[in-house]
Amino acid sequence: MRLRSVPLGIINILSLLIIVIALTASARSFAALQRSDVPAWLQAHVGKGEGQIAQVVLERARALYLEKVSEGAVTNPCYFAMDATRPGDLGNGVLGRRYYVICEAKQSFRAVSSGHGGGRNLKGVANFANGRRCAKNFGNAMDSELTAGGAYMTGEAKTSFKGYYRIGAKQAALLRTFVQFDGEGEAANARQRAIGGHAAALLRGMCLRKNPNSSYADHDGYVPFGRLVNYAAGRSNGCTSWSPADAEQIIPMVKDNPTTLYIYPESRDIAAVAKTVASGGSLSGAGPYWNASCLKEIGAPKFWPRKILEPIITQYKKNHPAPPPQPVPICKEP
Numbered sequence: 571m572r573l574r575s576v577p578l579g580i581i582n583i584l585s586l587l588i589i590v591i592a593l594t595a596s597a598r599s600f601a602a603l604q605r606s607d608v609p610a611w612l613q614a615h616v617g618k619g620e621g622q623i624a625q626v627v628l629e630r631a632r633a634l635y636l637e638k639v640s641e642g643a644v645t646n647p648c649y650f651a652m653d654a655t656r657p658g659d660l661g662n663g664v665l666g667r668r669y670y671v672i673c674e675a676k677q678s679f680r681a682v683s684s685g686h687g688g689g690r691n692l693k694g695v696a697n698f699a700n701g702r703r704c705a706k707n708f709g710n711a712m713d714s715e716l717t718a719g720g721a722y723m724t725g726e727a728k729t730s731f732k733g734y735y736r737i738g739a740k741q742a743a744l745l746r747t748f749v750q751f752d753g754e755g756e757a758a759n760a761r762q763r764a765i766g767g768h769a770a771a772l773l774r775g776m777c778l779r780k781n782p783n784s785s786y787a788d789h790d791g792y793v794p795f796g797r798l799v800n801y802a803a804g805r806s807n808g809c810t811s812w813s814p815a816d817a818e819q820i821i822p823m824v825k826d827n828p829t830t831l832y833i834y835p836e837s838r839d840i841a842a843v844a845k846t847v848a849s850g851g852s853l854s855g856a857g858p859y860w861n862a863s864c865l866k867e868i869g870a871p872k873f874w875p876r877k878i879l880e881p882i883i884t885q886y887k888k889n890h891p892a893p894p895p896q897p898v899p900i901c902k903e904p
Contacts, residue, residue: 749821
């Protein structure tokens with residue numbers, strides 16, 4: 571029987587088709603391997619419900635941690651993740667749990683609340699402010715007060731005295747610890763932006779009170795005094811802010827023992843979600859991920875790259891110079 575020759579063009583097409591099928595199968599196998607590599611006890615926490623972690627957030631956070639462990643940069647048994655697409659305030663005094671503390675050796679998974687960057691509204695120029703519940707705007711520009719997603723490492727922890735406040739008939743000192751973050755990629759300027767983690771607590775209505783016996787007193791014997799504000803349900807200036815109670819547990823975990831933090835979303839995720847929304851597509855299935863409740867509220871997310879936003883902020887500051895600082899008044903109450 572005589573065999574017919576097959577044209578070369580068809581052979582090339584068939585060869586390319588086989589390669590594409592093989593690559594697709596390999597990609598699916600790799601994705602499946604990543605998921606199957608997650609321990610069963612940890613996989614049980616994956617989901618889109620309250621207190622759960624989205625699959626993509628866990629996979630990226632875990633990959634970052636394992637990479638830094640393999641490089642010898644991290645020996646901490648725990649790592650962190652944050653999903654900034656989830657709501658931070660669920661209403662009625664309930665905070666959304668979107669910051670994750672994962673310690674695989676102890677099979678420990680905890681979800682706690684965390685603030686997102688409030689952004690700013692430069693009236694008449696650019697509005698990249700975020701609401702209290704959900705974040706629409708993200709970015710990495712200086713003085714933008716926006717959250718920037720991506721890979722981070724925790725750095726040094728510094729504790730500073732903020733002032734005194736009243737608890738009943740007594741006074742207490744507010745000592746707040748700040749954990750510096752060092753980012754990679756689009757978050758590489760985290761240190762320059764003074765981005766880190768700290769308790770969501772500050773003092774308002776500051777005045778100076780005479781207390782020469784305090785170790786924090788100035789050369790005239792005065793100390794700052796104010797009203798303690800817990801803004802765990804509010805927004806930050808771009809940092810990761812925890813409730814004071816959660817901060818007391820998280821900060822000691824990384825003091826002199828750095829670990830990784832992965833914050834979702836990155837600019838690529840924001841662009842993919844915005845494109846899908848614009849085209850009327852669905853985020854279900856294998857598409858890009860965003861919390862459904864917040865997406866309904868914000869419409870579509872936006873990333874503000876520093877090369878575009880920083881010149882705008884710089885010019886705005888020149889056109890609207892800040893008023894000169896006023897001296898802190900002396901407290902009227904004894």
